[in-house]
Amino acid sequence: MDVPELLEAASLMVPEEVATENDITVRDVWDYLVHDEWEIALGLLEEFGDACSLPLAFWEKLAEAADQLQLRRSAAWCQWRCSELRNGLIRAELTLSPAAEARRTTPIPGAGVLRPMWDIGLLSPTGGRAVSIAGLWVENQPMLEPGGQATVRLIPLTPSHWTHVQPGQRITMHEDRAAAGTAVILEVCRPAPVEPAR
Structure with missing residues (x-):
């Protein structure tokens, strides 16, 4: 599929009644597609992921479109969202240890x-x-400085290890034996059910 076909297929998976924080609806996306404004349409479609729960196929199509458009960060984000659906998602407030107290500088x-x-x-x-x-x-930052704090999204490599994790729980990040930071769990989303093949 080429970029317009991928974006059109993804847009058809968004319920018409759903709107983003800025009151953008899928009809707005279609207007951009008609005028070959593919990058704008892709960006708007990504925003729908925060407005409602969308299937794995939606994110796969966006990832492929972003890859074809050579939009690396957007492609990485859409692939990340695919992984969240497959493996689950943990959102947390992370505070990195200051550079003077940790190996990471x-x-x-x-x-x-x-x-x-x-x-x-x-x-x-x-x-x-x-x-x-x-x-x-x-989330919403290109990087996090030592000693800094931000909301982060975690994708467990082995989801079964994380089934006991609950909002409010404190966990510790390590890059070696020393603690690199601490995080408080905000939200836990289990892996999405596997969709039957069509």
Whole structure:
């Protein structure tokens, strides 16, 4: 499929009554598609992901369109949203340790490339602390400085490790043995049910 076909197919998955925070509806997206304003249409379609729950196929089509348009961050975001549906999502308020107290002295990238370890209260078979890996996306920021605070989105590498995690729970981020930061869980979304093949 080419870009217009992908965007049109994705737009057909958005309920007509849904609107973004700025009162944009899918009809506005169609107007941009008619005028070959593909990048604007893609950006608006991405906003619908915050307005309502959309299926995996929606995000897959947007990811492919963004990739064809060579919009790297947008493609990464849409692929991230696909992973959230497959593996679940944990939103948390993360505070990184200051540079003087941790090994990290540089900002962490915000666009989902970091996959740190997390102490989420699990124990190893010998009774020691066990950590679980989750990818990290910083919301609304390109990066997070040491000592900084931001809302982050975590995608568990092994979702079954995270089933006990609840809002309000404090977890610890590690990049090595020392704590790199602490986070308070805000929201937990389990993996989406697998859609039957058509």
